[in-house]
Amino acid sequence: MRDAVRAAAGLAAALVVHTLLSKAVPSWTPLFHVFLLVVLFAALLRGELFGAVMGTCCGLVVDTLSLGVFGLAGLSMTLIGYLAGLAAKRINVLSLFRNFLFLFIMTALEFILWNLLAALLVGQPPAGARTLLARPLATSLLGALVFGAFRRIQKRHGK
């Protein structure tokens, strides 16, 4: 029950942040994949299963908000959520730099996977190299900062 509430809160937070970005700085919207960040945080904190479930939920919302094949982002984010959870169990990714690197690799992987699936299923041309680099970089930087702040708050409260 607690996990369901956490999942819903995470999803709602991502939606609100995405809406805020869309309203305030539209040109930054493609740089920060807030939905994927929520999935990766879920995988980091609660393991691969929670990561996969959050990947499904967030992915389907992304699919609904975007014009394209429904289920594409859902599939890629579910796979990445599971993979991130598995990887986080085996590697220590808690320090700021490691966390940044981990988020960068996962975001880039998701982006490549999504592009591959889009090209394969609907023949959509893949995104340019600039977007391929800029998006994971910006998203992982934001993610590492937020995760660092979250860890600090946790430490302060002795968790």
Next chain:
Amino acid sequence: MPLFPREKRSIRIFIALIVLHVVLLSFQVPMGTEPAFMEKAVFAVFTPIQHGAVAVIRFLGRMWRTYFYFYHVQRQNQDMRQDIFNLRQENAELRRSLERFQAREEMRLFLSQIQRSIRIASVISLDPVNYRKALIIDQGRLAGVAKDMVVLDRYGHLVGRIIEPISLTESTVQLITDQSSGVGVLIQGDKGVGVLAGDGTGGCVLKYILGTAQGIAVGDTVLTSGYDRIYPLGLPVGTITSVGGNGTLFKTIAVKPYFDFNALDLLAVIVLPEEKAAGRRPEP
């Protein structure tokens, strides 16, 4: 002893989720852009959250403006008065021009239809995957919004068209900068008729203009032609920024749309019935 060990259970759930997505995709791919029931359901559940977020942002913005920017109001008022004056002059000039072509009663009817046909919409969110493809607005079926209705920015420049899913209070807009969009356009001055599509980077490309076409230059204005029977004739779309491909079958023409991604706060949806749309080309 548990029926399913934790590791195995998580793998099973993961496989079930993947199967769910594969099933969803196999249903969706043959449907093309037609939204599936599940997509409509997710849309109906989640867009109200964004609606709420937008309402909160707007409320806070209003508070800010009211209490902290009070001294700007007078100046703003003055500017607006000037704008209204200019618009009235322009409106009167347009009415006079229209009168030359139509009977007074016919014209009055036409103008009142136009006034009734505009729905002002606010952008709720952009496409999270590619923000140049689509956006969601806060007007839906309740306001009479339907598929293929034309969407303009606050200056009357073409932005795109309504595409499904449409819920009671929200709808999706396909932007003209989407690579899969197609707008029937002409180059002002009868220089050519073609199809405009997005180039994936925020600009547009003008297709099917013969390589032998003469007189097309950078800075030429691109307007809707009305041949696609979606966009009415004469809506301003953008300007030509480069012309190439001389000597080939079709020219390579790049077009910069007039609308600005960063100023898409308010949009106008034209809900005029198809047959009454202003200037739309008649059936051949």
